Amino acid sequence: MSATERGSSAIGFEVLATAEGEGTRARAGRLQTPHGIVETPIFMPVGTNATVKALDPDDLREVGASIILSNTYHLSIRPGHERIERLGGLHHFMSWDRPILTDSGGFQVVSLGDLRRIDEEGVTFRSHLDGTLLDYTPEYAIAIQEALGSDIAVCLDQPVPPSASSRREVAEATARTHRWAERCLVAHQRPDQALFGIIQGGLEADLRRESTAAIAGLPFDGICIGGLAGDETPQQRRAVLDVVVPLLAADPRPRYLMGLGSPMDLLDAVDAGVDMFDSVLPARVARNGTLWVPDGRLNLRNARFLDDPRPVQEGCTCRLCRSFSRAYLAHLFRADELLAFRLATCHNLTFTLDFMASIRSAIRAGTFPESMRTLRASRAGTNSAESADEGRVNSA
RNA sequence: GGGUAGGUUGAGCAGGUGGUGAGCUCCGCUGACUGUAGAUCAGCCGUCUUCGACUGUGGGGGUUCGAUUCCCUCCCUGCCCA
Numbered sequence: 001m002s003a004t005e006r007g008s009s010a011i012g013f014e015v016l017a018t019a020e021g022e023g024t025r026a027r028a029g030r031l032q033t034p035h036g037i038v039e040t041p042i043f044m045p046v047g048t049n050a051t052v053k054a055l056d057p058d059d060l061r062e063v064g065a066s067i068i069l070s071n072t073y074h075l076s077i078r079p080g081h082e083r084i085e086r087l088g089g090l091h092h093f094m095s096w097d098r099p100i101l102t103d104s105g106g107f108q109v110v111s112l113g114d115l116r117r118i119d120e121e122g123v124t125f126r127s128h129l130d131g132t133l134l135d136y137t138p139e140y141a142i143a144i145q146e147a148l149g150s151d152i153a154v155c156l157d158q159p160v161p162p163s164a165s166s167r168r169e170v171a172e173a174t175a176r177t178h179r180w181a182e183r184c185l186v187a188h189q190r191p192d193q194a195l196f197g198i199i200q201g202g203l204e205a206d207l208r209r210e211s212t213a214a215i216a217g218l219p220f221d222g223i224c225i226g227g228l229a230g231d232e233t234p235q236q237r238r239a240v241l242d243v244v245v246p247l248l249a250a251d252p253r254p255r256y257l258m259g260l261g262s263p264m265d266l267l268d269a270v271d272a273g274v275d276m277f278d279s280v281l282p283a284r285v286a287r288n289g290t291l292w293v294p295d296g297r298l299n300l301r302n303a304r305f306l307d308d309p310r311p312v313q314e315g316c317t318c319r320l321c322r323s324f325s326r327a328y329l330a331h332l333f334r335a336d337e338l339l340a341f342r343l344a345t346c347h348n349l350t351f352t353l354d355f356m357a358s359i360r361s362a363i364r365a366g367t368f369p370e371s372m373r374t375l376r377a378s379r380a381g382t383n384s385a386e387s388a389d390e391g392r393v394n395s396a
Numbered sequence: 397g398g399g400u401a402g403g404u405u406g407a408g409c410a411g412g413u414g415g416u417g418a419g420c421u422c423c424g425c426u427g428a429c430u431g432u433a434g435a436u437c438a439g440c441c442g443u444c445u446u447c448g449a450c451u452g453u454g455g456g457g458g459u460u461c462g463a464u465u466c467c468c469u470c471c472c473u474g475c476c477c478a
Contacts, residue, residue, distance in 0.1 A: 044431095046431080046432065047432095048432050049432085053432080053434095053435085054435080069431075071431085071432080074432085074433095101431095103431050104431085106431075107431045107432090108431095108432095108433090110431090111431090111432075111433075112433070113433090115433080127433095128433040129433080154431080157431095159431080198431090224431080226431070227431095228430090228431095229430050229431060230430085256431090257431090258431035259430055259431040260430055260431085261430055261431095262430065265430070277431095278430095278431060279430045279431075280429085280430065280431080280432045280434085281429070281430040282430090283432085284429060284430085284432070284434065284436085285428095285429060285430090287434085287435055287436085288428085288429065288434085288435080288436070288437090290428090290429085299426085299427085301425095301426090302425085302426080303424085303425070333435095336435075338435075340435085341435055
């Protein structure tokens with residue numbers, strides 16, 4: 001099979017509603033996968049090592065996760081994708097029966113920094129665990145993902161940190177990403193698994209256009225927009241999305257913006273027309289003591305919470321807010337108690353997934369840009385909450 | 397009572413046998429975190445008018461140009477012997 005022809009798709013995607021409004025391309029849809037239906041726009045919690053850190057599958061269902069992301073690179077070196085395959089595949093291994101998307105290891109090309117070398121054939125990693133040399137190719141990345149049995153596999157790509165790279169470096173990495181994308185398509189065979197291609201191109205509009213055309217021209221099941229989880233400004237991100245998404249306007253496939261997950265990033269990108277997201281941010285930030293609330297965020301390690309009897313977020317239905325006070329969570333963090341990680345992660349993921357749910361209903365109800373104005377003004381998840389919140393306490 | 401080892405910034409320590417002790421780890425305070433080498437990392441953590449300055453090695457006294465260091469004395473703590 002060549003890179004330009006493919007059999008029937010493992011997934012289906014339909015757009016159910018499009019926001020009516022000036023300057024918005026927001027849409028709500030439904031993604032059908034071998035392990036169930038995903039309503040979009042959706043946020044995928046990240047479970048790198050076949051676990052969303054600190055949570056079990058029951059917790060995940062409770063916070064409302066309908067699909068999670070797991071990681072090709074990490075699972076291939078530990079415990080090994082062959083082992084997972086022998087043990088019944090990733091879903092069975094981790095006891096998660098809803099959809100899984102596996103990232104290709106492309107991001108580790110960036111995140112592992114000096115532990116890797118890139119050439120046309122692929123990437124040579126030095127294992128972050130024991131230093132072993134690992135030859136990673138597009139074909140191998142696909143083989144791993146097929147062994148894992150995720151619902152959606154992703155091409156191996158070569159992201160480059162936009163702000164730290166020359167135009168030439170970005171252009172080369174992008175062109176290589178396109179060649180690797182074709183190799184992934186040729187290698188991919190599993191009929192019950194979808195394959196997404198990845199657009200790169202840094203912050204350069206013309207490179208992004210070129211990359212969008214190249215990737216959208218191939219028979220992928222979905223289109224990823226990569227390379228934007230770095231240190232660009234929100235304006236730069238929006239500019240890239242406003243270049244890429246209009247070129248996909250007539251394209252029936254889902255659009256997935258890789259690696260962004262702050263509430264404002266999500267809102268902006270949905271507005272720009274993106275359907276799928278993943279990010280480590282809400283979970284990592286939770287483990288480090290920062291809890292997202294509609295007014296902003298609370299750092300539960302701050303001394304002011306030690307005597308605060310209120311829940312983290314009034315009205316939140318998560319495991320944390322249902323039963324525990326800010327004072328209790330603040331205590332758990334100080335005492336280095338493991339429960340802090342679970343409760344905080346449950347809250348931030350509940351917050352994020354509830355946020356996405358409210359975006360979906362706004363789009364479906366035809367009130368999208370307007371009904372989100374409050375949220376936009378509230379700066380959810382940003383650092384402005386402290387003062388507002390504190391003011392209320394003092395005046396009480 | 398005798399002997400002995402000690403008393404260093406919230407805690408625990410390092411160092412210092414005459415030439416400016418603010419060094420470490422906890423604790424504490426604050427910030428960061430975006431396709432997870434992250435239950436991590438960074439800054440602050442004696443005082444002040446903070447790119448600097450001042451004070452500080454149990455108390456008091458002595459020797460000295462100069463003492464945390466040497467001498468005397470007192471207080472406190474651990475251990476050993478009576």
